[in-house]
Amino acid sequence: xxxxxxxxxxxxxxxxxxxxxxxxxxxxxxxxxxxxxxxxxxxxxxxxxxxxxxxxxxxxxxxxxxxxxxxxxxxxxxxxxxxxxxxxxxxxxxxxxxxxxxxxxxxxxxxxxxxxxxxxxxxxxxxxxxxxxxxxxxxxxxxxxxxxxxxxxxxxxxxxxxxxxxxxxxxxxxxxxxxxxxxxxxxxxxxxxxxxxxxxxxxxxxxxxxxxxxxxxxxxxxxxxxxxxxxxxxxxxxxxxxxxxxxxxxxxxxxxxxxxxxxxxxxxxxxxxxxxxxxxxxxxxxxxxxxxxxxxxxxxxxxxxxxxxxxxxxx
Amino acid sequence: xxxxxxxxxxxxxxxxxxxxxxxxxxxxxxxxxxxxxxxxxxxxxxxxxxxxxxxxxxxxxxxxxxxxxxxxxxxxxxxxxxxxxxxxxxxxxxxxxxxxxxxxxxxxxxxxxxxxxxxxxxxxxxxxxxxxxxxxxxxxxxxxxxxxxxxxxxxxxxxxxxxxxxxxxxxxxxxxxxxxxxxxxxxxxxxxxxxxxxxxxxxxxxxxxxxxxxxxxxxxxxxxxxxxxxxxxxxxxxxxxxxxxxxxxxxxx
Numbered sequence: 001x002x003x004x005x006x007x008x009x010x011x012x013x014x015x016x017x018x019x020x021x022x023x024x025x026x027x028x029x030x031x032x033x034x035x036x037x038x039x040x041x042x043x044x045x046x047x048x049x050x051x052x053x054x055x056x057x058x059x060x061x062x063x064x065x066x067x068x069x070x071x072x073x074x075x076x077x078x079x080x081x082x083x084x085x086x087x088x089x090x091x092x093x094x095x096x097x098x099x100x101x102x103x104x105x106x107x108x109x110x111x112x113x114x115x116x117x118x119x120x121x122x123x124x125x126x127x128x129x130x131x132x133x134x135x136x137x138x139x140x141x142x143x144x145x146x147x148x149x150x151x152x153x154x155x156x157x158x159x160x161x162x163x164x165x166x167x168x169x170x171x172x173x174x175x176x177x178x179x180x181x182x183x184x185x186x187x188x189x190x191x192x193x194x195x196x197x198x199x200x201x202x203x204x205x206x207x208x209x210x211x212x213x214x215x216x217x218x219x220x221x222x223x224x225x226x227x228x229x230x231x232x233x234x235x236x237x238x239x240x241x242x243x244x245x246x247x248x249x250x251x252x253x254x255x256x257x258x259x260x261x262x263x264x265x266x267x268x269x270x271x272x273x274x275x276x277x278x279x280x281x282x283x284x285x286x287x288x289x290x291x292x293x294x295x296x297x298x299x300x301x302x303x304x305x306x307x308x309x310x311x312x313x314x315x
Numbered sequence: 316x317x318x319x320x321x322x323x324x325x326x327x328x329x330x331x332x333x334x335x336x337x338x339x340x341x342x343x344x345x346x347x348x349x350x351x352x353x354x355x356x357x358x359x360x361x362x363x364x365x366x367x368x369x370x371x372x373x374x375x376x377x378x379x380x381x382x383x384x385x386x387x388x389x390x391x392x393x394x395x396x397x398x399x400x401x402x403x404x405x406x407x408x409x410x411x412x413x414x415x416x417x418x419x420x421x422x423x424x425x426x427x428x429x430x431x432x433x434x435x436x437x438x439x440x441x442x443x444x445x446x447x448x449x450x451x452x453x454x455x456x457x458x459x460x461x462x463x464x465x466x467x468x469x470x471x472x473x474x475x476x477x478x479x480x481x482x483x484x485x486x487x488x489x490x491x492x493x494x495x496x497x498x499x500x501x502x503x504x505x506x507x508x509x510x511x512x513x514x515x516x517x518x519x520x521x522x523x524x525x526x527x528x529x530x531x532x533x534x535x536x537x538x539x540x541x542x543x544x545x546x547x548x549x550x551x552x553x554x555x556x557x558x559x560x561x562x563x564x565x566x567x568x
Binding site: 178179181182183184185186187189190193194196197198199200201202203204205211215 | 370390391394395400401402406407408409410411415418419420422423427428429430431432433434435437438477
């Protein structure tokens, strides 16, 4: 017991240092757009992890919510001139709406069939994004103005929007953490661990799964909306199945079912992509190698292996 | 004096793609009794069990629980009504601690299952009751151990504690002694006796001798049909039962 409180002190310190670093980043001359898009993907991966890590559902269609959120938020600012906070909320609502529908259909099946249904449905959303007039087809929506926060503070400068993104990011991660460590989260874990047993204890497993799916989709929509404002573009890349695959990689690399794993995973994958693209290395090759190494060598992911190591040392 | 029937099924039949696994099974479970459903491999015991707990839907026939027709209800629904099952392969939540396992069962009735905005610290108020249940099955020293690290017999005990946490009217146990040594069997028999106080237990078992001292009524199933019913004496001396269990030669002998 003593050791576990000891480790949790370390975790708390790491969180505080992390937050301080994130606040200080704009003054450290780190390219802010890169950091911001990293935070968007970290929030995306963390939302995805709510399903994979805590309910045991592998969605292969989360790009639909990410891209959907990006398109709606982009359209709301660009065409309707909504302020950024409203647009991001709309992005979240779009994710939630898509999530309820897709989730309802997908949770009727389990395992690989569940994943295939999410993939198929997200491909339908992709098709709509290609065909519908409001998405701009191949060009996507661009340039998306960043607008004025609450209609007052202009977010056009990178430093200004950085703090908006940081605030949404921290709030989002906190919300996900709260859900995972709540009475509801405890039931989710029970479902993940042994679904028939949870049913035999009287839990309407479908309802819990659907709520979790919708929450995950909504937060993914928020991440997508945020990303549209940061990069000022909402395009087909956001909504392809490759993006669904990428978020799976981020989560597995960082550690499934850990709070900080997906954040770390997103940071690593995005940094690698950014770095390799600049030196002209074919990114998918390395991503593939990482994926294989991860599955063969450290299945718990980086944070997962670390936690495992620490808990083994404890006993 | 009329005996109250708490769980009853009438002419229950289940076919899987033309194969009749369970045929016209009618069963009455008296309130407060320990009732065993036994039979050789493939007799349809587990199918009957899954039908009663709604994990399978019957092809025809009705199921009455407390006089109410529950033939078309969902498994979670009848669990909430007080008909709670266990599983053949020990069903615990492996990466939750022993205390958490039992607490999950308490959460729903306590109205602490859907609050996603609250800290899970609010669940600590269920700890006292959960600890009582854990102690009752002699697992007190494993309170904070993850279920995955328990021995097979202790997982069984934990499962029974979790089931009792729901305070069910009827407990359905699916082969609770499967794969256990003698000592462990004795321990589980004691646990079932303890759990049965003030409750009804229906258990599926492979082995006739295991249930001999424990059960008030034994129903013997063979090839999907009931071939005998009564107390241990009646059943064990029944010719067809002996035939089913020991082969026809033993019956002739």
